[in-house]
Amino acid sequence: MALTGLFLCVFLIGHLAGNLQLLKDGVEAKRAFNEYAHFMGTNIFIKVLSYLTYISILFHAIDGILLTVQNKKARPVKYAYEKPNTNSKWYSRSMAVLGTLILIFIVLHMQHFWYKMKVSSAPMALHTENMYQPRMVSQGVIEDTVVKVYYTTxxxxxxxxxxxxxxxxxxxxxxxQIKQIQNQYDPNYQPKGQNPKIGEGYKDLHSVVYAFFGHNKSDEGVTATDKTGLSANKYALPFVILYVVSMAVLAFHLMHGFASAFQSLGLNHRRYNKLIKITGTAFAIIVPLLFAIIPVVIYLTK
Amino acid sequence: MKLTLKIWRQKDRNDKGKIETYPIDNVSEHMSFLEMMDVLNEQLISEGKEPVAFDHDCREGICGMCSMFINGEAHGPDRGVTTCQLHMRKFNDGDTIYVEPFRAKGFPVIKDLVVDRTAFDRIQHAGGFISVNTSGNTQDANAIPIPKNDADKAFDAATCIGCGACVATCKNASAMLFVSAKVSQFALLPQGKVEAQQRVLNMVEQMDKEGFGNCTNTGACEIECPKGISLENIARMNREFLKAAVTAE
Structure with a gap:
């Protein structure tokens, strides 16, 4: 529990560092974030880390369930009257419940973003930008026209x-166009092999997140009628609330879990106990808080 | 003081047991909890009823026999004391007091409030000892230099009286505080080094065999422990265990 727990704490920092980039909106920020998401999805080192994370989550959950079952068996007859608040914090006694809630959240969260990004066969919106091209409208009058372009890898x-x-x-x-070529030259013409691929785009995770938590329908580049199929989420508010509440649950899980992991590994020393405790509390408050701010900000601004 | 006692009554190991209610009057606030129980038993005997069975021996807080879970806490609401040192002044006139036996799979109830704590003895037998030369040339323990800090910590760990309050309090009925105190008192001293590896492995194995739960570091045991055994000992045992588990041959 301790090793996987601490590894997942490190994962949280990495995940948070990525997510905080979502606080920035605009063409540049969107492109930077989508490039970052692409890197995270393709880099081999990150891939190894991601599999380690999946394994850690599974092991942490399964080990937690096994230990909880053992612990329940260790007291077959319950007390008629208990006063647990006099000697321990409620969240330290509720790690299994908090952990289960977090697991439910992880499943939902992966379905919302990870699944769309990595598994689903449904085409995902690709990163587009608006380019301005000068065009002569009439004699001596030049106007900028907007051309929507994909940005390739x-x-x-x-x-x-x-x-x-x-x-x-x-x-x-x-x-x-292929049909046109066929008609023009040779009705039996078949293009040799594959139609040449000219590039690859970036999946537009930035817009997916903004559409998920944003409650206004019209958005630059992403509208209800966009052919990418993105539209603002009708359920944005319940989801924002779900995410904020889940982060509160995570905060309490960490409030006990962080310092507890050190104790389980035998890392208890009078000189450093206070440091571990303070770091754990700060970690438990700051990390989930920063995670929770992101959907709230997107909801309020988009 | 007038009190209402709600006491666990159980005829024997196999009986299902239940809570019975007993009103008691004329309780002096200077009485210890056990003295109050004595008064109750006198009353029950005079009424021709079966007295409540409970463990007790020294009645001065060092034997660790009195094992009651009083109003939701091991050894009652006071801190750093066993039940025999708990005074009735900690309660108010008219209070209802729940008295239950220590509850754990490793501590089966024998009768009423008496539980079988021989699991602790078996854990001790598994490794709570050191090898000493007894052939006539035993070395004086004082001849071995030991840092004061280590000696103090070993002594603090050794003050554990094995009462089982840690198990009773722990939401997982874990015996880690007890076992870690017994491991630590030797792990800190040169005399304990000889069997150090095997000791921690064997004692932990026995602890698991007895059906005690796992430690989730809620810290309740340290607060309810009448002898103030520190959680530091659990960390030390974890350290010793990890070291031994990785390196033992």
Whole structure:
């Protein structure tokens, strides 16, 4: 419990560092975040860490359940009258319940974001930006026109209207264009092999999060009618509340868990006990608080 | 003082047992809790009823026999005392007091408030000893230099009277505080080094065999312990155990 718990504390810091980037909105911030999400999803070192995290969560939960079952068996006949508050904190006695709530939250949370990002076969919105192209409207009058473009992983831009998208890959010709070529030259022409892939886009996790917690329907780049299928979440408020409450649950779990892990590992020393206790309390308050601020800010501003 | 006592009555190990209510009058606030129980038993005997069975021996807080869970706390509401040192002035006139036996799978109830704590003896037998040369040239313990700090900590751990309040209080009925005190009193001293590895492994194994729960560090045991055994000992035992588990051959 202690080792996996402390590893998960480290995971929380990493996760929080990523999430805090969501507090920034705007083209640059959106691009930076989506690039970061792409890096996190593809880097081999991060992949190893992510599997370690899944294993830790599972082991922490299973070990917790086994220990709880043993502990319940250790007192077959309950006391008729108990006064546990006189000698211990309620959250230190409720780690199993708090942990179960957190596990439920993790499942929901992974379904909200992780599943969409990594597993689901449904196409996910890709990162788009607006580009301004000068165009001569009439003699001597030049106007900027807005062109929506995908930003590719190799740093180039491709106009949304000129490519077909499969998953997150861009293909040069639309099927319409292939048909045109066929009609023009040779009705039996079949393009050799695959339609050439010209690049890959970034999954737009930033907009997914903003649409999830934002309650206003219209958003720059992301509207209800956007073909990416993103629209503001009708249930944004209940979800924001769910996330904030879950973070409060996490805070109490950590309030006991952080220092408890050190004790279980035998790391108890008169010189450092106070430091561990203070660090644990600070960690338990600051980390969940910062996590909880993000959906609230998005809800209030979007 | 006038009190209402709600006491666990159980004929023998196999009986299901239940709480019985006894009113008691003329309780002096200077009485110890056990003296109040004596008065109750006198009263029950004169009424022709079976007196309440409870453990007691020295009645001065050092034997660790009196094992009552009073009003939701091991040894009652006072701190740093056993039941025999708990005085009735800690209660108010008209109070209802619940008196139950220590509850744990490792402490089966024998009768009423008396529990079988031989599990603790078996844990001690598993490793709570040191090897001493008794062939006539035994070394004087004082001849071995021991840092004052270590000696103090070993002594503090050794003040554990094995009463079982830690088990009774723990929400998991864990015996870690007791076992860790017994491990620590030797682990801190050179005399204990010889069997150190095997001691901690064997005692922990026996503890688990007896059906005590696991430590989740709620800290309740340290607060309810009549001898103020510190949680530091549990950490020390965890340390000793991890070391031994990794390196023992």
């Amino acid at each position: 190799n740093g180039s831009y491709v106009p949304v209207s000129e490519v077909t998208v499969k998953g997150k890959e861009f293909y040069n010709n639309t099927e319409e």
